[in-house]
Amino acid sequence: MLSKLFLILFSLFFLVLSVNAQNETSIEIRKVVIDAGHGGRDPGAVSANGKVFEKDITLSVALLLGNMIKLNYPYVDVIYTRDSDVFVRLDKRSEIANKSKADLFISIHVNAAKSRVASGSETFVMGADKTNSNLEVTMLENSVILLEGEDYKSRYEGFNPNDPESYIIFSLLQNAHIEQSLTLASLIQQQLGQGPIRINRGIKQAPLVVLWRTSMPSVLVELGFISNINDLKIMSEKRNQEKFANLIFNAFVQYKNKYDKNYSNAIDNNLRNNNETIKSSIVDSSNNIVSNPQHNKSQTTHYRIQILSVNKEISTKSREFKGHRDINHIKQGNTYKYTLGQYNSIEEARVNLREIRKTFPQAFIIKVENNKIVPL
Ligand SMILES: [Zn+2]
Known part of the structure; x- marks a missing residue:
């Protein structure tokens, strides 16, 4: 009996030890991939008047965010999946992040809905969407695959973005980086809630292909709705795009402060x-005036x-x-x-x-x- 109790205490001790070790985990954040959604022949969501494209807003915010990171953290590598108006396949985007062994993947998008009243920002992390409540945005963001040509099925393991049954495979997936992804998503939503579009639609889980394929903490941010007249007006202005970039940058800084203990x-x-x-x-030594430094x-x-x-x-x-x-x-x-x-x-x-x-x-x-x- 006593030996049994001892065994239980012993295993509890190790459980506590391992939990502590996990809490103290410090991840270096030296490489960040910023993914501007859509591009080239894929405009993404388009405004009702056909004049504003999601791909232009995402590129602008992505480049502004990258510049802020580079300026404040010169040793952090910023890698863009695209830095101009070009088409990049979804699997290529995650491949860029995986091959560069990036520590973080931030995908920037603009939402659209049939309902014109839908407004606000939301941030997605990879996961099964058991209630299908995010099916509209999931299918919209994943449908890019159909622009990639007929052979898309072989690249995505038979996955068909327009077939709800295809999404079943995701319910079996484990996400190794879910905790960090959720932390970043939550920091981004807290920040965006103070921004030019104040409606905070929260953090969501959905089987988004671009997140599915990345092997690091990753989030997909939907800044606002191009289908909503107010959101559209706000997102179209350059000064607001700067604000969005700045808010996501603040969340990046908070995330880095939380996890990257080695490099405070x-x-x-x-x-x-x-x-x-x-x-x-070197400059000072040439006019050596200070007599008693x-x-x-x-x-x-x-x-x-x-x-x-x-x-x-x-x-x-x-x-x-x-x-x-x-x-x-x-x-x-x-x-x-x-x-x-x-x-x-x-x-x-x-x-x-x-x-x-x-x-x-x-x-x-x-x-x-x-x-x-x-x-x-
Ligand atoms: Zn998009």
Whole structure:
């Protein structure tokens, strides 16, 4: 009896250990595939007047999102499944992600429905849709396959996008990355709910071919409905496309902060600034004015919180800063790094960072000496 109890306790101990190990899993996020839905001869959903194509909105938002990631995380590889108006097969899109061993796959789309009142954003992760409640969008997004030519059946294991029976195979599928995919989907929906189209239709599971074939956490975002007159107007404007990209970027940052523990923002910044410090110290040595650098250092070393990095100067009253007043910037090369606060210790900066990240999720701590950013 006692030995039985011991055995139970023993296995419980290992169960707890393995759960803990899972929770602490840190995934590196070094490669992101951004997939602009449709393209070329496949316009995707089209507005009622025939003038606005899904493929153009998705490409614009995808490129803007990619630029934001590249600018803020120079070491993260951004790979596009297309960066121009060309047709790319669904299996090719997931193949690009799989072959490059990407850590994340974000597919951007625009919705359409027969009902003109349907409005809002939704984010899909791969999964069986047992109630068929998402069948309309599923068939719409998967029907691209029919444009790929007659041999599509051999490429997709006999799958016919227009035959509901075909979808049965998906109910048997296990999704190895479901937890991370759901996390990202949820962060994206939280962000999009604050955006130009505020109706949040939530996270959904559907057997979308482009997600089925990817072997990493992957989501498919439907920004809004081209069939709805208000959504259409909003999505057609460039400034709103920038907002959509920015909101998805915020979700990416939150996701990265959650999972990529090895490469926290502070370390990112450290890596980046190492190179920049080397460059600036070469310039400084030619006009060597500072007689006692050690003394000087103690007077001017402090910490700030960087909230934005852009390649042009912007007014501190800009809406980008969401009403904050103590905005400063440091120019490094062609980049303007906008910061909040000035703290004597890193601990003090950390306390404030928690609060500031509620408004600027991408914020991180930097160390400043003589108005230059130095490694932490
Ligand atoms: Zn689409």
